[in-house]
Amino acid sequence: MSDAQARLDAASTFLLQSPPGEVNDVLSDLRAILSSSGLSDSQIESGLLPALTKHNAEQFTVVESEGKKVLVTPASRIEGASEEEEGTERHVEPREGKEFVFDHLKGLASSASPHTSPFDAETSTLRISLDQLLSSYVSNHYASGVAAVYTLPDPAYPPPEPAPAAAPSTEETATEPEGTGETGTIAQDVEGGKEEVADVAADTAEEAEKALPEEGVETVGGEGAEPTGVSAEEAEAGEKAGEFEFEAVEEDKMDVGTPAAATTAAEEEEAPSATTENAAPVPPQPRPSRLFGLYFVGNKYNPSNYWTGRWRSTYQLDYAKGTLEGTAQINIHYYEQGNVQLSTTLKSSATLSPSPSPESVVASIKATESSFQRQLGETYNDLSDASFRGLRRALPNTRSKLDWDKATGMRLGQQIGGGAQ
Template sequence: MNASERIEAASSFLLQSPPGEINDVLNDVRNIISDDDSLHAGVLPALKEYNLTQFMTADVPNAEHQSIVSDAARLDPTEEAQERFVDPRSKMTFLFDHLTLEASDPQPFEPDSEAESFRAALEKSTLTYLHAHFHDGVASIFSAQGSTKNFVIQVVANKYNPANYWSGRWRSEYRVDMNESTLRGKILVNVHYYEQGNVQLSTTHDVSLSLPAAVTSAAAPAAASKILALIEDEEGRYQISLNDTYQEMGEKTFKSLRRALPLTRQKIDWDRVTGYKLGAELSSSKNMFGNS
């Protein structure tokens, strides 16, 4: 395997990293590359893609909150020598290091005056919803560039518990189009459980709703509140469906994947395990069952 193939393999591993474990994966793939300079330069595009799609969060300089780093947060790269991300809440932009996950060089940002009142109303309602339902969640609300009637709501909540061998991430993104009176988005859930095994859940739920006239005709605060009520209802139903699925898997699916007893129809006496002649006993048991 040549150097470029090793970089490609390392990038693939990074893009599949479970929530909160990308640094562990990065340390593991260092053994594949054996050259930190080449590794960092080669996998930087993969790190960037991972951070943007996973809604990585950044501590906003000179602010007391975090902001989501995503495609929706990215300013038009053709207008900047370096890629910058916007935090509408603080009205700041910043540079973001995809390797260290640090934000720097804050600069003031002037939002679109026509879109800002409704965006701010969505932000207020989203933060209220966030604090009610998510543990340490982060939300960012953006007005779509070049439009005063299109908005993006993004939410991410992470829970890492390496001491108990599990981690999880909830992401949701909604695009509000007030011209078309629609709410479209998706919910993405990733969970990794790795105590004495390696089990991952990765699921996506698409959302497509029409906004009723009571929403589109209301003033900004009331309309934003009603939109978040629709999101709350949709996410609540999805959470219940996940819980029902877990219940069924625990009671039926996983039990059907394994035998209740060995072929001998008897539990193994582990104190005598070294004395078993497995081949002979299984053969004898097979003949016995066949003659019965």
């Protein structure tokens, strides 16, 4: 590993550990440090971009899109969407039915556009009900809280597989047996493909035209019709004398005209089928889902007093089974004349009735997180009354600091100094 890559890896680790609301300050300091080591701005950005992208997704970054606060989460990212430029991703905001482009380096959302949900109407109705109740709960209990509910792909309802390509029709795949059909007589005598057969047929037709008399004899009707203007006796005599041998040639001319049509059919076979390749793509059909991701975050920044904090929670609801799996994470940073951080995580699991009501889902989240808050409060009380006492010098019974400059005026000081009687 090169020294430059080692520096970028170390910087990425610091970036992932950025305290709440301070990622831009950390990024600015890392740029200055890495620039002094000889790395260019493009190298720094490309090297830190993966860590910055991961940080924004894990921390549920709040951005503004068209005047509304939206979340950047792992569930909001549109998989397979083409990136506008390096460092950008396309995310969905399901509440407004829109999607936007998020620039991880600049921390800005742009290019909002309508989004078409791949899920059916019943699934959308469930998601909207959960979103409304969760948003109301978060706005009432969390500072600067923002919530979003996403529909997750459900393995029980996989997306439909693309339709297989239509098989070619029997007329296109059928081939004439060798030596049969209208072209059988010529195909038996001529080696090569249909193009060569067509060339020979054209030459034969040209020779037949030269063999006709100047005042041509017309034929009417179909096969076996007698020449007009010639009596039966003349015809019989002419056949004996070989004067009307052109009839056989004329019959060959009719037969050899068919290979040219066969050539056209071959060209049609080579052309793409209008029903398969040129057909308009069928849009994907909406499908149901019973898996939902509930995300919300509360941020409170107070840099003037040197502290910041963030509460972020994510829950996965299996609506069909009635299970709710959740994770709540808290990060707090105090940095007045020091650097103290609190980082704690709560994992929870609740079993509801199958197909629970949205109200019961949000009530379960509220009960879980309220219990977590009470536990944190009790921990803080124990920390100040018990844990911190082991980290500092105990005060005397007067509960006031001892003034050591006046210790000589006290009896204890006199005894220590040897002046006691």
